[in-house]
Amino acid sequence: MSQPGHLIVIAGPTAVGKTAVAIQVAQHFGTDIISADSRQCYREMSIGTAKPDAGELARVPHYFIDSHSITEALNAADYERLALAYADGILRQHDTAVVCGGTGLYIKALCEGIDEMPESDRAIEQALQAKADERGICWLQEQVQREDPEFYTAAEQQNPARLIRALAFKRTTGQSIMQYRSGRIKERPFRIIKIALELPRELLYERINQRVDQMVDAGLLDEVRGLYPQRQLKNLQTVGYSELFDWLDGHISLEKGIELVKQHSRNYAKRQLTWFRKDKDYQWFAPSDTAGIIRYIKQQLGTG
Structure with missing residues (x-):
C-alpha cells in the first residue's frame, strides 16, 4: 500500500516573505504550489495583492493564481473544493504539495474542512x-x-x-x-506539515511600509484607477484598494490614502499572527532560515 502524500503549509502574515520560502521549498522537493491567498486568485488585482511576479511563477507551477475574475464570488467552501482538487492532481504526480498563503480560513478549509450551510441572501x-x-x-x-x-x-x-x-x-x-458549526475535522487523504513564518514586529511593520511604497512605484495607482468603475464589488472592498478609492472619491488626500493602506496592512498582519498562533501544529521559523525549514520538513517526512 502506498504512503499518503504530504501537504506542506507555508503560512504567516503579509510581507513576511512566504512566496520566496515556498518557491525554495517547492523546488527542493520537486513539486508545485497551491496559493492560499483569497485575493491573488483574481486576475484584475495584481500589484495591490503582491502577487508572485512572472519570474516567480515561471520557477514553480502555481495553482489559484489568476484563476478567477473579481466578478466571481468565492468563499472558503469554494476554496476547499478547488484546493482539494489541486492537491489531488499534484499528489498523483509528486510525494508532496506546497500550500502558501496568509488567508487562515482558506488554509483551515483545506486542512480541516468547512461546515456545509445554507447561502445568505x-x-x-x-x-x-x-x-x-x-x-x-x-x-x-x-x-x-x-x-x-x-x-x-x-x-x-x-x-x-x-x-x-x-x-x-x-x-x-x-x-x-x-x-x-460542528467543530468536526474532516478526514484528508494526505498528511499535513504546518510551517509559519515570523519576524520581529518592528521589522515586519517596516517591510509592510516598504512594500506599499514599492506597490505605488510599480503602478498601484493606475491599477486602482482601472478598477474604480467596479469599486462596489465585494472583492474590491479590501486593503490596498478601498483606501485609494476613497482618495479617488475626493474624501482623503493621496498621502493619507497611502498611509491608511500601510496602517490597515499592519493591522491585518497582527490579525493573521493571532489566527496562526492559535493553531499549535505550526512550527515557527524566520523566513531567512530556509535550511532549517527544509531540515524540519525532511524530519517530518521521515527522510531527514
Whole structure:
C-alpha cells in the first residue's frame, strides 16, 4: 500500500516573505504550489495583492493564481473544493504539495474542512454593507449583539465582514450561523506539515511600509484607477484598494490614502499572527532560515 502524500503549509502574515520560502521549498522537493491567498486568485488585482511576479511563477507551477475574475464570488467552501482538487492532481504526480498563503480560513478549509450551510441572501448582505458603511462598526456590532448574541459572544467583533455575514445569515435563515458549526475535522487523504513564518514586529511593520511604497512605484495607482468603475464589488472592498478609492472619491488626500493602506496592512498582519498562533501544529521559523525549514520538513517526512 502506498504512503499518503504530504501537504506542506507555508503560512504567516503579509510581507513576511512566504512566496520566496515556498518557491525554495517547492523546488527542493520537486513539486508545485497551491496559493492560499483569497485575493491573488483574481486576475484584475495584481500589484495591490503582491502577487508572485512572472519570474516567480515561471520557477514553480502555481495553482489559484489568476484563476478567477473579481466578478466571481468565492468563499472558503469554494476554496476547499478547488484546493482539494489541486492537491489531488499534484499528489498523483509528486510525494508532496506546497500550500502558501496568509488567508487562515482558506488554509483551515483545506486542512480541516468547512461546515456545509445554507447561502445568505446576497441582497441582504449588500444592504447591510451599505448601512455599515454609513453608520459605522458600532451600529453593526449593536445589530449583531441584539439579533445573534450567540455569535456575537464568540465572534471577532472588530471584523465587519464576519459581522455582516453572520447578520445576513440570521436574517436569511432565521438561525444563528453558530448552529452550523460542528467543530468536526474532516478526514484528508494526505498528511499535513504546518510551517509559519515570523519576524520581529518592528521589522515586519517596516517591510509592510516598504512594500506599499514599492506597490505605488510599480503602478498601484493606475491599477486602482482601472478598477474604480467596479469599486462596489465585494472583492474590491479590501486593503490596498478601498483606501485609494476613497482618495479617488475626493474624501482623503493621496498621502493619507497611502498611509491608511500601510496602517490597515499592519493591522491585518497582527490579525493573521493571532489566527496562526492559535493553531499549535505550526512550527515557527524566520523566513531567512530556509535550511532549517527544509531540515524540519525532511524530519517530518521521515527522510531527514
